[in-house]
Amino acid sequence: MNDFDTLVQRYLATWNETDTGKRDAMVAELWADDGRYVDPIGAADGPAAVSALIGSVQQQFAGMRFELAGGIDAHHDQARFTWELGPVDGEALVVGFDVLERDHTGRIRLVLGFLDKVPTA
């Protein structure tokens, strides 16, 4: 795996870490202090806000897992990839797409997210 594969896998792992203390530490290590996250539902500035946002999403989708769907397309300091959220071994309930940019120290400076599939009412 190249370093972007590792970075994206670590990023997705934070979305699956439900222990708040562990997740806070993982996010703080992975993200730049001024890192920004924006998806259609929410936005967060800085690691503490990012970790809190992840926690609130986890509460809405309790027991489900985030997984990489397909490959990671990366160049320079940016990568794009599709992810899925759903029950283990079940069909994805949500499919999303992120563009992630790292800073010169290798930490996440920006994630701009979009949604390709959302749960129907």
Place this chain on the structure above:
Amino acid sequence: MNDFDTLVQRYLATWNETDTGKRDAMVAELWADDGRYVDPIGAADGPAAVSALIGSVQQQFAGMRFELAGGIDAHHDQARFTWELGPVDGEALVVGFDVLERDHTGRIRLVLGFLDKVPTA
């Protein structure tokens, strides 16, 4: 058209403007002074560098046109869209994908580009 449709169309228009003076002015008006552009082939910081990069791409694909391919998916201050580059009324030679972010004044602060189809040798 919502304002992001207009912004993306103005953005693509700069890629089709081959008069250097006109393009410099269009890009300066459209982009934030600290706007950044990164695609797999090149990167540019600031409107002057962005316009110069566009000019150099135009020289490689003389006579071809950039067009929006499909819809624009936008939320908050960000949009994603696919574009095509090719001869007028001909098959696209290049297909690309951009995520564009505007600042609070509505000017482009960031474009992170990827390529989905490139010319074969």
